[in-house]
Amino acid sequence: MDDVLTGQVWTDFCQALERAGKVVLRETAPATPLDRAEGFRYLTRLVREMLYSTVENADPDFPRLRALDLVKIGADNPDNVYLSATIRGDRTYRITGRRGTIAYFSIGSKANRYAKDGTMASTGELSNNQLAANSDGTITIIASATPHEGNWLPLAPDSTGIVIRQSYLDRSTEVPGEWHIERISEGPEVPGPLDPAFLAKALQRAALAVHGTAATFAHWTELFMSHPNELPDFGQEMFQRAGGDPEIFYLHGYWTLQPGEAWVIETEVPDCPYWNFQLDNWWMESLDHTHRITVNKRTAVVDAGRVTIVVADKDPGWGNWIDTAGHTSGTALLRWLGATHHPIPHCKVVRS
Template identity: 55%
Template structure:
């Protein structure tokens, strides 16, 4: 960074970095369809939106506020279509009060993270707190203290390198369940109001934003390449270490895979369903974005699924409804990634998978 940055030069540098990052999409050998390239560049634009929210608009850890880093039109790392994600920028050197109302959402959890997507593609957990382990008032209200030193009542641990709060809310039925209301404030901020934006702050924010876009894209491109080699039309990623290092929920067992179908084919997934607090399945594109769940049936959970007579589950991934099982729409894609989650389960069944012809 320069000693006396010029705002125009800072902007030009940011734009040039984004242009270079675009080569990742151009050079991705697994992006073999036209839709892959179109979605790839849109993916980078979405990552840029998230990064600007994270590192420019909400960068001040003394005055944090929650924003959504993954939602229907901005997605990272096999985002859960059944989740409402809330993020806030923090510092391990501060104490924070998180407060709100529980609502009726079935699963609510709070985590503190060391966000290193821009450097090594990890998001280490520095503290976890689940609603099942929290104290609530009779009206459903709550308070949590987030700090390095243990606090009375609901406490979310922080570490020296904690930089982010992550709130996950998981729905079975969004139409009927009420999300929690959550706010956050620093308890020991040395200032009473945020400082006006400086060119130096802009330079720092845009530099971090570009690094986040590149680091995040590279991380999940590596995942796609790994799944193509090891999980072709399979869901057997039983080693959870990589997923947890990238910020995965410690209560979830992740079964990631890569699917690829020719016209007229379907991927049939048969599995036992363990005793668990939640499960779902989703189809993603090659960039690890969930497919368009606003307009297509690309995911399913226990609320909408139909089980077989013996209690097992059959999921069918195909371009059209095959007339059996629980159909998941490929939404105009011929290949992509996929994910089955078991949440709060002691057993983690690995599904049986096979490709069949449905046009015959």
């Protein structure tokens, strides 16, 4: 392929990444040194993840479940262990493993279109209460386009990936499961040599995915900015189209605070197996997990079925404190998982 021989494929890749950098410099994004540095670090994380999924782990005949390594996309959950694998909708796969003791498990097949239109449609889902274990305690899941007995994960013609979410309530005591994936439909026994045409397309897809992902969630933040210091229901369809868990009701928001101010969030807590609140930066990355930036059903102090969350740069000594970790603005998310009732919080800004 001429573009590979001449090096044009690499030049095009680098130039596409340069264009992606303009997302960080958009007028609506905060121009503080911290926020801008996090924006460019966000792009480096996206580059690493997209290359890892489009070049190194892109063969749907030889899939491998891989963990995200400090890659934070679209309000990643600090309580989650994420695993993903590249697949094709016309193949059949077997996923095997043990459930572990972690509080919540779900697996979904996805059609990743971030590079095209900013969506990641769900094409099949399985969760905790739908899984049946084998006699030895292991779990076997078949992912295919045609129905299968037992634990069946549907695939669609345009399915491109499988995503496993495992959510902690208590990291100090719970153990996540261990999972493996293999293709069981007909196909090659060993991978072939690198195809130059594949590499050219993979680099193009990676660059488009970096730009598309960054732009998608920047647009989301700009939407959230229309209701500062609130957690309204912006409608669930947009979040589901971007790869959200169908069992989760998402309440996203944008926050901005002056020195000495606190954002107070008060809400009823519905009966559900899991919920959490987290604080994110402008790029919708969860803040540094070494700070107190999240609470969930197990770690929050709840009083008579209600919870008060206080976002501030210092602990005010009341409520469930969430540390802004050096930021003065950003995004946030409250998740209700598996609830039949979805309370909308009352929010206000007070002097701390």
